[in-house]
Amino acid sequence: MGRPSKKEERTEEILNAFYRCVARFGLEGSTLERIAEESGLKRSLVRHFVGNREELTGLLVDRVLQQSDEQWSAFMAMLPAQNGSHFLLDGLFSDQHSDPEFVLVIESLIFAAGRDDDMRKRMQVWMQSFTNDVAVILQKDYPDATTESIAAVSYGLISLYFNLDSLAPLGMNQQYRQPARTAAEYLLQTLESASSGKGA
Known part of the structure; x- marks a missing residue:
């Protein structure tokens, strides 16, 4: 395999810089000037390698x-045959898997999707796929739970996950990591109660 071209290297540098800027300033606040400064390149070079703002986005x-x-996909491949729900909580709420920068970027894209039909459709597909996978994990562990209960708990877990690392700019995500995990466990307990109630 040959070495990456200069364009590939510069594009990667610019995208890395754009990603960091979006995490700090949001999509709208990530101007070409800020991206250029973050990447260490001139604004004209940013445009040369990645095109206009729409293309860069x-x-x-x-x-x-x-x-x-x-x-x-890698996480799902490691999912154990039993107790996948608790493995899921480890993935969503542990320090090891925490990525506040990613959550902040995703939330910026979701916010911007309200003004961009194509982006909205893509983010909808992404979000629905994530939600569906969480529901499948829960349904396997709690087969007697209703579809409505599974959907509600899936939404609750995902909401806790996004909310937790969205607090990173306040320096408060670590403070609330354990409470968020505990709240997630409470949600799972509602499925246990529903399952035991059906089996009674």
């Missing part, structure tokens, strides 16, 4: 969703 969305899919 499209590249970022491609990259973020691809990386997310790869990481989630």
Whole structure:
């Protein structure tokens, strides 16, 4: 395999810089000037290697969703045959798997999707896939729980996950990590209660 071209190297540097900027300033606040400063390149070079702002945003969305899919697929491949729900909580709420920068970027893209039909559709597919996978994990552990209960708990777990690392700019995500995990366990207990109630 040959060495990456200069364009590939510069594009990677610019996308890394854009990613960091979006995590700090949001999508709208990530101006070409800030991206250029973060990447150590002139603004004209940023435009030369990645095109205009719309093209750059499209590249970022491609990259973020691809990386997310790869990481989630790897996580799902490690899912144990039993007690997958507790493995899920470890993945969502442990220090080891925490990635506040990723959550902040995803939330910025979700917010921006309200003004971009194509991005909205792509983010909807991503979010629905994530939610569906969580529901499948829960349904396997709690087969007697209703579809409505599974959907409610799935949404609750995902909401806790996003909310937790969205507090990173306040320096408060570590403070609330254990309470978030405990709240997630309480949600699982509602499925246990529902299952035991059906079996009674």
